[in-house]
Amino acid sequence: MNISRPPTFAKDIIVIVGGYGSGKSEVAVNLSRHLVVSQSQPVTIADLDIVNPYFRSREAAARLKQLGIRAINPTGGQFYADLPIVLPEIKGAIEYRVGKLILDVGGDDAGARVLSSLADSFVAGSYEMLLVLNASRPFTSDVEGCLKMIREIESSSRLTFTGIIANTHLMEDTTARIVLDGLKLTREVSDRAGVPVVFLSALTEVLATVETSTLEAPVLALERMLLKPWEEKTADPDNEDSRESDA
Amino acid sequence: MxxxxxxxxxxxxxxxxxxxxxxxxxxxxxxxxxxxxxxxxxxxxxxxxxxxxxxxxxxxxxxxxxxxxxxxxxxxxxxxxxxxxxxxxxxxxxxxxxxxxxxxxxxxxxxxxxxxxxxxxxxxxxxxxxxxxxxxxxxxxxxxxxxxxxxxxxxxxxxxxxxxxxxxxxxxxxxxxxxxxxxxxxxxxxWAATGAKGRExxxxxxxxxxxxxxxxxxxxxxxxxxxxxxxEVRFELYKVSPENRLMIVSYGTMARICQTAIDELEHEGVSVGLFRPVSLFPFPENEIFKEATKKNIRSVLTIEMSTGQMMDDVQKAVMGKKPVKFYGRTGGVVPAPEDVKEQILKVMGPKSSTRRKKSRG
Missing domain, CATH: 3.40.50.970 (Thiamin diphosphate (ThDP)-binding fold, Pyr/PP domains)
Structure with missing residues (x-):
């Protein structure tokens, strides 16, 4: 049997950033779920993706609510927008935090720029800023590309990385090999950038084929919560109707 | 990617x-x-x-x-x-x-x-x-x-x-x-404008x-x-068989939602096929006519994320030989597989649901 430790966090604010399509939102919603289940603290997730209107964590809002997670999202028509809307509640949640706060930020340095408007609210040493690294993505498939992305995101966000999440995948075509090769690259990036690999994340069914006890990193098992319409089983409560009623 | x-x-x-x-x-x-x-x-x-x-x-x-x-x-x-x-x-x-x-x-x-x-x-x-x-x-x-x-x-x-x-x-x-x-x-x-040196x-x-x-x-x-x-006519058939009584015509990602609905209905004993045009102009008119006019097909259901723009072409292709029905959502609303299933069963009428209940035992 695979024995692995789940990730734990001493700090209360966890900022999730990374390249477009690295899996930030899926990791962020799964991490929220993990923290609310494993810790007796309240968990808040704020969707700060203002650069891309599709497949954002807000689409899992109904599901998160069921789990007792507070989700801060724009409401009404703004729910669907890609306008630079930063809700005042987010600044409030950073400054007067209750339990754990997860910030799901948009992709690349363009998506991370929104953080610079909030940077003054962050106290150095009080937050984790984690890079979600998917080595199967075009611009983060080698060490230099990853280091470039780290530099660009730090520059646009005015915040400093504290760790990396190894989240290499090829959607439904992910294999154990892809996950392990991705972890190898993530470790090299970690060494060069001087920040630790905080955890590895992968779909539960893929992790079942990986000897996780030898990974020397905490592991977060993912369940896909942001689905394409044709992947939704008909009895799934998390379909567009629940999304609409939530908006 | x-x-x-x-x-x-x-x-x-x-x-x-x-x-x-x-x-x-x-x-x-x-x-x-x-x-x-x-x-x-x-x-x-x-x-x-x-x-x-x-x-x-x-x-x-x-x-x-x-x-x-x-x-x-x-x-x-x-x-x-x-x-x-x-x-x-x-x-x-x-x-x-x-x-x-x-x-x-x-x-x-x-x-x-x-x-x-x-x-x-x-x-x-x-x-x-x-x-x-x-x-x-x-x-x-x-x-x-x-x-x-x-x-x-x-x-x-x-x-x-x-x-x-x-x-x-x-x-x-x-x-x-x-x-x-x-x-x-x-x-x-x-034909290209590459410099007229040495030619007209x-x-x-x-x-x-x-x-x-x-x-x-x-x-x-x-x-x-x-x-x-x-x-240049291009299309794809999905689960088209003599068992089908209904043929869906749908394209793009909407067709994938239809596929999920078709798969789920198959488990419930309802057989539906999908005709997916890949080229929209030229539209696979003759091919749709051929499939739609097969004896086993009672009706054709066009499913789109619009109010029925492709349906005109489907109707033209079927030439009145079979009824052509429509289901769609628009404005950015994407139908769920469940919505598509419901529409399929509605078009197929009470007989399909009898069969459905029987097959469920």
Whole structure:
């Protein structure tokens, strides 16, 4: 049997950033779920993706609510927008935090720029800023590309990385090999950038084929919560109707 | 890769060297991607001041015989219609991608298929057609993007690939071919403006003041469109069998939602087939007629993310031989598989549900 430790966090604010399509939102919603289940603290997730209107964590809002997670999202028509809307509640949640706060930020340095408007609210040493690294993505498939992305995101966000999440995948075509090769690259990036690999994340069914006890990193098992319409089983409560009623 | 990136990379692999754009959600990642990649392959990346500028840059660049393309979304494509008509009239090969969002007007930014009529029936003025391809997966978007450049050259005509917002935004694994070399591309010696040294100058235009001359140009175009209808019809069948009593006609990602509904109904003992047009112009009329008029088919159900734009073509194809029903959502609302199932059972009538109950025991 695979024995692995789940990730734990001493700090209360966890900022999730990374390249477009690295899996930030899926990791962020799964991490929220993990923290609310494993810790007796309240968990808040704020969707700060203002650069891309599709497949954002807000689409899992109904599901998160069921789990007792507070989700801060724009409401009404703004729910669907890609306008630079930063809700005042987010600044409030950073400054007067209750339990754990997860910030799901948009992709690349363009998506991370929104953080610079909030940077003054962050106290150095009080937050984790984690890079979600998917080595199967075009611009983060080698060490230099990853280091470039780290530099660009730090520059646009005015915040400093504290760790990396190894989240290499090829959607439904992910294999154990892809996950392990991705972890190898993530470790090299970690060494060069001087920040630790905080955890590895992968779909539960893929992790079942990986000897996780030898990974020397905490592991977060993912369940896909942001689905394409044709992947939704008909009895799934998390379909567009629940999304609409939530908006 | 994300759909928008895959489309961009596929164009590079097809040998495209000129990309002009004006950003618009939900396809701006194509431009972001190419802003990085075009300089790496020695190509031209240029953001115009508007879609009008972009589409006329396409005219100019296409005249040189290079592989040129643009990507946009619904309102942006509307702005390009004038130049698309000009390019069709001047017989220029160009590839245009429309990642459709809800309209009319500024509409919204979520997925839709409501530019079907604009793409397949013109959009601009004059007697012309654009060859239209519609992928349902990211891999197919890559394959059709490469095909689009080949067809644009083959017919010296604009080719449009249309996908709803999901095609641009979702992630799927893809395989890309090697980038083709310029020497492998079809020759443009006969027509392109490549410098008139040692030969007669060429004028590439859509202006023909002499009515007989203009009619002649239109007839040349018309012959090309007839050839497209003969040679470029593309479609795919899913779970089509003599057991089917209903045939769905659906394209793009909407067809994938239908597939999920079909799979689930199959488990419940209800047999439904799907006809998925891949080329929207030319539309697979004869093939739909052939499938729809089979004895076992009682009715045809067209499912779209519009209020029924493709249904007109399906009705025309079926020629009144079988009832053609419609289901669709629009404005950015994407039907869930459950909604599609419900509609299928409604169209099939009470008999299907009796059978359904029996099969459930």
């Amino acid at each position: 994300k759909g928008n990136e895959a489309i961009a990379e596929a164009a590079l692999r097809a040998g495209a060297t000129n990309y002009f754009c004006y950003p618009i959600t939900p396809q701006s990642e194509v431009a972001e991607y190419l802003a990085r990649r075009m300089p790496e392959v020695g190509g031209v990346f240029l953001q115009g001041e508007s879609e009008l500028a972009v589409s006329n840059m396409l005219f100019g660049a296409a005249s040189t015989g290079k592989r040129v393309f643009t990507t946009s979304s619904s309102p942006g494509i509307s702005l390009m219609q004038e130049a698309i008509s000009y390019m069709a009239g001047a017989e220029l090969p160009v590839v245009i991608v429309n990642i459709m969002r809800g309209g009319p007007g500024l509409g919204g930014i979520l997925p839709a298929q409501s530019d079907y009529n604009q793409a397949t029936k013109g959009g601009g003025h004059g007697d012309y057609r654009v060859l239209v391809l519609a992928p349902s997966t990211i891999q197919e978007a890559v394959d059709l993007m490469i095909l689009a450049f080949d067809l644009a050259d083959k017919y010296r005509n604009p080719v449009m690939m249309i996908g709803d917002g999901m095609i641009g935004q979702m992630m799927e694994a893809v395989e890309l071919p090697e980038r083709c070399r310029e020497s492998e591309l079809p020759s443009n010696d006969e 100058p060429r004028i590439i235009k859509s202006l023909f003041l002499d009515p007989v001359g203009l009619e002649n140009n239109v007839l040349i175009l018309h012959e090309k469109y007839k050839r497209m209808i003969r040679e």
